[in-house]
Amino acid sequence: MTLEFDCPAPSGRHEHIILGHGSGGKLGADLVARMFLSVFGNAAEDAAACAGAGRLAFTTDAFVVRPIFFPGGDIGRLAIAGTVNDLAVSGALPRYVSAAFILEEGLAMADLERIVASMRATCEEAGVVLVAGDTKVVDRGKGDRVFITTSGIGFLPQGRALSISAAQPGDRVLVSGTLGDHGIAILSQREGLEFDTALTSDVQPLADLAQAILQTCSSVRCMRDPTRGGLAGVLHDLATASRVGVRLHEQAVPLAPAVRAACELLGLDPLHVASEGRLVAVAPADEAEGLLAAMRRHPRGRESAIVGEVVADHAGTVVLRSRIGGERVVRPLAGEQLPRIC
Amino acid sequence: MKFLAEYRDGDVARRLLDAIAGTVTRPWTLMEVCGGQTHAIVKYSLDELVAPGIELLHGPGCPVCVTSLEMLDRAHALASRPGVILCSFGDMLRVPGSRGDLLGLKAQGADVRVVYSPLDAVELARKHPDRRVVFFAVGFETTAPANATAVWLARRERLRNFAMLVSHVLVPPVLTAILQAPGNRVQAFLGPGHVCTVMGEAEYEPIVRRYRTPIVISGFEPVDLLAGILAAARQLEAGEARVENAYRRAVRREGNPGARRLLDEVFDVCDRKWRGVGTIPKSGFRLRYEYRDFDAERVFELNDIETAEPAECISGQVLKGLKKPAECPAFGTRCTPQTPLGATMVSGEGACAAYYNYGRGGR
Numbered sequence: 001m002t003l004e005f006d007c008p009a010p011s012g013r014h015e016h017i018i019l020g021h022g023s024g025g026k027l028g029a030d031l032v033a034r035m036f037l038s039v040f041g042n043a044a045e046d047a048a049a050c051a052g053a054g055r056l057a058f059t060t061d062a063f064v065v066r067p068i069f070f071p072g073g074d075i076g077r078l079a080i081a082g083t084v085n086d087l088a089v090s091g092a093l094p095r096y097v098s099a100a101f102i103l104e105e106g107l108a109m110a111d112l113e114r115i116v117a118s119m120r121a122t123c124e125e126a127g128v129v130l131v132a133g134d135t136k137v138v139d140r141g142k143g144d145r146v147f148i149t150t151s152g153i154g155f156l157p158q159g160r161a162l163s164i165s166a167a168q169p170g171d172r173v174l175v176s177g178t179l180g181d182h183g184i185a186i187l188s189q190r191e192g193l194e195f196d197t198a199l200t201s202d203v204q205p206l207a208d209l210a211q212a213i214l215q216t217c218s219s220v221r222c223m224r225d226p227t228r229g230g231l232a233g234v235l236h237d238l239a240t241a242s243r244v245g246v247r248l249h250e251q252a253v254p255l256a257p258a259v260r261a262a263c264e265l266l267g268l269d270p271l272h273v274a275s276e277g278r279l280v281a282v283a284p285a286d287e288a289e290g291l292l293a294a295m296r297r298h299p300r301g302r303e304s305a306i307v308g309e310v311v312a313d314h315a316g317t318v319v320l321r322s323r324i325g326g327e328r329v330v331r332p333l334a335g336e337q338l339p340r341i342c
Numbered sequence: 343m344k345f346l347a348e349y350r351d352g353d354v355a356r357r358l359l360d361a362i363a364g365t366v367t368r369p370w371t372l373m374e375v376c377g378g379q380t381h382a383i384v385k386y387s388l389d390e391l392v393a394p395g396i397e398l399l400h401g402p403g404c405p406v407c408v409t410s411l412e413m414l415d416r417a418h419a420l421a422s423r424p425g426v427i428l429c430s431f432g433d434m435l436r437v438p439g440s441r442g443d444l445l446g447l448k449a450q451g452a453d454v455r456v457v458y459s460p461l462d463a464v465e466l467a468r469k470h471p472d473r474r475v476v477f478f479a480v481g482f483e484t485t486a487p488a489n490a491t492a493v494w495l496a497r498r499e500r501l502r503n504f505a506m507l508v509s510h511v512l513v514p515p516v517l518t519a520i521l522q523a524p525g526n527r528v529q530a531f532l533g534p535g536h537v538c539t540v541m542g543e544a545e546y547e548p549i550v551r552r553y554r555t556p557i558v559i560s561g562f563e564p565v566d567l568l569a570g571i572l573a574a575a576r577q578l579e580a581g582e583a584r585v586e587n588a589y590r591r592a593v594r595r596e597g598n599p600g601a602r603r604l605l606d607e608v609f610d611v612c613d614r615k616w617r618g619v620g621t622i623p624k625s626g627f628r629l630r631y632e633y634r635d636f637d638a639e640r641v642f643e644l645n646d647i648e649t650a651e652p653a654e655c656i657s658g659q660v661l662k663g664l665k666k667p668a669e670c671p672a673f674g675t676r677c678t679p680q681t682p683l684g685a686t687m688v689s690g691e692g693a694c695a696a697y698y699n700y701g702r703g704g705r
Contacts, residue, residue, distance in 0.1 A: 264346065267690050317701065324355040324564050326387025329701020334679045 017107040022137025031135060035112060039120050040130045052155040057092035059083055060151040066340045068115070068145055071185045072200025075148055076115035078276060078342055080122040080130075081205045082227070083152040088210035089223035089279055091162045092154030097123065098132035099150045104143035115146065126205030128152065160214070166221040167242035169312040172288035174281045176209060176295055177202065177303040179231055180259045180273030186341045187262065199258040204277035209300040213281055216294035221282040225275070227342060229333045231307075232271040234280050235318045236332040238310075246318040248308035248330065271320070272333040274341055282310065349563030350386075358568035359391055365575045366395035372574055373520070373663050374532040375513060377404030377691025378562045384696040386564045388571075396571055399527065399663035400696075402516050402619065403534055405481040406433045406689035407661060410615040411649040413509040414439040417478045420507065420642060421452040427470065429463040430478035432456045437685045440650040460492035460506075467496065467504035476638050480509045484536040486627060487601040490608035493629065493636050507638040510627035511614055513537050514545050519622050520662055521553045528663060530574040532567065533559035535589040540605075542597025546585045554583045561589040608633060617685060618658025657684035660693050667694040668703030 020027040061082045068075040080097060087094040099119065103112070123130050181202040188197045206225065213220060224234040231253070235246045248271075255270050263270045277300070283291050288306055295301035318330040348354075374380055380400045383389050389398045402408055418439050421428035428444070435444040435454065448454040453473075457463050460477050467475040479489040489506065496504040513534050520528060533546060538559045546557045556577040560570030570588040577584060587593055605627070614626025629637040638644075654672050659665040667673055667686070677683040679695055686692035697703055 319701070322386050322564075323350055323352040324386050324388075324391070325352060326391055328385055328387060329699075331699055331701065 015109055017103045017105055017109065017112065017137055019105050019137050019139065021103065022135060028135065032133075035116055036133055036135075039116050040123075040133070052095055052153075054155040054157050057087050057090050057154040057156050058151070059086040059090075060149065061086060062147065062149040063342055064144070064147050064340050065186065065342050066144060067186075067189050068111070070189050070201055072181075073203040073276075074115055074118050075146060076117075076119035077122045078203050079148040079150045080119050080126060080128070081203050081276060082342060083150040084126040084128055084205040084207055085225045085276075085279070087152050087154035088205070088207040089162075089225050090154070090156070091160045091210070091214060091223070092156045093211065094126060094128045094152055094154040094207050096131045097128050097150050097152040099130060099148055100134040101136070102143055102147040103135060103137045104145050105137055105140040107145050112146065122205060126207050128207070162220065162222045163241075164222050164224070164238055165241040167238050167244050167282050167310045168221070168284075169244055169310050170285045171221060171282050171310040172285055172306050173235065173246065173248070173308040173310065174283065174288065174292060174295065174304060174306050175226070175231065175254065176206070176279045176281070176301040177275075177277075178254045178256045178259065179226065179275050179278060180263070180270045181256055182276040183230070183273035183341055184259045184262045187266070195262070197258045197262070199256060202275050202277035204300060206277065206279050206300060209295070209298050210279065212294060212298050213291065217283050217287045217291040219284055219287060220291070221284070223279050223281045225279050227274045227276060230270070230272040230274055231280060232269070232318065232330045233332050235308075235330070238282065239318055240316050242310070243315045245311040245314040245316070246308055247311050247327075248318065248320045250320055250322045252305055252307045254303050254305045254307075269330075271330055276342060285309070346563065349561070349565040351565060354565050355568055358565065358572055362392055362568065362572050362575055363395060365572065365579055367579060369395060369397065370529050370575060370578050371397045371399060371527045372530050372532060372571060373399040373401045373528040374560070374567070375401040375403040375517070375534045376536070376562070377407070377689065377693070378536070379403070379532060379560065379567060380693050381691060381696045382562050382564060382567060384700045384702060388564060388567055392568075392571055396575065400660065400666070400693040401531075401663060402520070402616070402661040403482065403513065404661075404686065404689050404691035404693070405485070405511065406431075406437055407657065407685040407692045408511055408616040408619065409434075409437070409480045409509050409685065410617045411440060411651055412615065412647065413480075413507070415441070415647040415649055416639070416644050417507055418442075418444065418447060419644060419647060420476050420638060421447050421454050423642070425473055427453045427455060427466060427473050427475045428478060429455045429457045429466065429475060430480070431458075433689045434478060434480060436682070436688045438652075438682055438688075440648070460489045461495070464492050464495055464501065464504060467501050468499075471503060474503045474505065476505050476507055478507045478509070482511055482513055482534070482537050483540045483605075484534075486510055486605055486609065487540060487598075490604045493608055493633055494604065496636055497633060502635070505636050505638040505641045506629065508609075508628055509614075510609065511616065512611070512625050512627065514549060515622050515625035516616065516619070517549055517557075519619065519625075521549070521555060523662060523664075525664060528555065530556040530558065530578055532570045532574065533557045533585070535559055535561045535566070535592060538587075538589070538593045538597060540598050540601050543585050543587060543593070543595050550583050550585050556583045556586065558586045559589050559593055561592065616661075618655075618661050652683045655684035657686040657694065660686055667697040670694070673703055674698060
């Protein structure tokens with residue numbers, strides 16, 4: 001007979017988040033040192049001094065996705081990519097991000113480690129440095145495991161001014177890949193709605209793709225990432241701000257078969273479903289084909305497509321020309337299609 | 343997508359449109375019965391593509407839209423009771439009752455849940471023996487077998503904490519009511535494809551004979567609908583009136599005998615009030631006496647509730663095909679999917695919602 005002794009966890013090592021981790025005392029300091037500083041490797045100052053040139057671009061975004069781990073990503077990757085992409089589509093080169101964590105008492109330490117490692121990897125992929133952070137802990141039942149807010153700073157070269165109000169009739173609308181993969185991947189995991197699919201979220205940072213687009217086509221009018229509200233929301237904003245119409249072609253919109261099937265089954269319009277690793281670009285007609293070729297050469301834009309054009313008619317309205325030849329108006333999403341997807 | 347792309351094929355659709363144009367020698371007025379058909383028609387602009395030879399009126403086949411205010415208010419009253427979990431399909435949550443909607447009750451703390459199948463509600467009852475789970479069963483003959491299965495299972499398992507608030511409606515009586523209504527303009531129906539997969543064709547024969555009105559059972563994809571319109575146009579031009587099945591890949595003449603046996607076991611036919619239309623004799627299902635222990639109207643004492651319908655809403659005339667949504671003065675202004683006055687603006691199958699979402703009545 002052999003006896004096995006369990007080595008008790010050393011004090012200060014916890015399997016789960018407890019309220020004391022948010023106290024600002026020793027436990028909190030340990031958590032920051034062990035969980036965050038060891039991974040991101042920056043001084044624990046309250047504010048970071050950031051170096052860079054050009055005009056500043058600054059953004060912030062909160063992430064409350066459920067579940068926190070989903071096919072193709074997790075809340076950490078999403079929190080970095082989401083903020084990086086907001087900077088990237090503005091034409092800025094993303095450089096620095098901060099992250100604030102709201103942790104629920106009882107969160108498994110192993111889960112937090114996974115999330116933090118994923119954030120680190122995504123930062124490297126995006127070419128940004130995480131330079132500041134904060135942690136709070138709330139009572140069990142007052143949060144949902146973990147919420148993350150990230151802010152980001154990027155630098156805009158002199159003279160670059162992408163604008164949602166710059167579209168002109170004749171311009172082409174391009175997307176960098178299949179739409180709605182993220183929204184449907186999340187949906188496929190939801191309680192009461194689980195369905196088997198090989199679909200994974202498209203969540204990824206787009207800084208390099210956005211830079212490649214700007215290098216190929218300096219006259220690109222604007223870029224946006226079609227997150228909540230989907231392509232319909234982005235194009236509706238464009239049509240309103242630029243006082244133009246937009247015509248989409250149903251056949252040209254790239255959709256993964258699983259997204260098409262799930263939308264059919266659940267009565268969703270894929271034009272309303274969120275992506276977290278795609279961008280929409282609007283470019284002058286004579287440069288669109290060249291830009292499309294450049295986007296398709298980029299590893300994050302292999303399935304890029306020209307999906308429609310900007311028109312002078314019906315300003316403020318997006319229409320979709322169907323396979324059959326009829327046209328219908330594409331409205332922006334009314335209310336929540338699906339809560340907490342990012 | 344296999345088995346779907348074929349029915350949205352542009353070339354096939356154009357050939358059918360040409361055939362319809364070549365058949366019609368004078369204008370005809372058709373009504374599509376189902377809300378799902380209405381949405382496909384408006385989404386693909388089929389009504390504009392077949393005009394002016396064919397006018398399409400939108401029918402009463404949206405289950406959420408025709409659920410009476412009294413039933414809705416009863417559901418609200420049940421949801422407000424402590425210990426009750428009220429389950430329904432998603433659209434039902436946003437339909438305005440006399441005093442707000444179920445989502446509003448949920449925000450105030452009522453336990454209201456969206457389920458995707460009535461069997462999920464049965465599962466909830468198993469999981470929560472300390473709570474009373476009520477499933478709000480609305481719909482036509484299409485959804486009735488699944489709802490019947492849920493009650494049948496609950497009775498077999500003696501799940502005493504499961505009950506159903508039944509507001510089922512039936513298609514044939516409402517078609518008769520439309521044809522009898524003064525001012526009726528319907529000359530042929532595109533029949534309800536999904537309903538007929540359950541019920542078959544036979545119960546439409548007496549209507550066709552009595553009113554000399556063709557009924558062409560049709561599917562829900564653009565090519566299905568155009569094929570249905572073509573068949574109806576051919577009958578009208580030839581002066582014929584038959585039940586014709588243009589949805590053979592789904593509908594058999596006898597329907598689904600197994601499902602019909604189950605319906606017969608669980609439900610019997612009753613008079614039913616339709617929102618915006620009024621009471622139609624023998625137009626609904628209710629639970630049989632043998633299932634009374636699962637009938638929410640018997641299990642819970644539901645007193646008569648005073649209802650209040652917005653005066654401005656014309657959904658009743660829309661559901662009967664007398665008016666189109668854009669003819670309503672409130673359409674798109676005081677009444678939108680965010681601020682609906684009536685159920686036809688809420689439901690995924692409502693004609694007003696289809697007009698609004700696909701941009702009809704002014705871009």
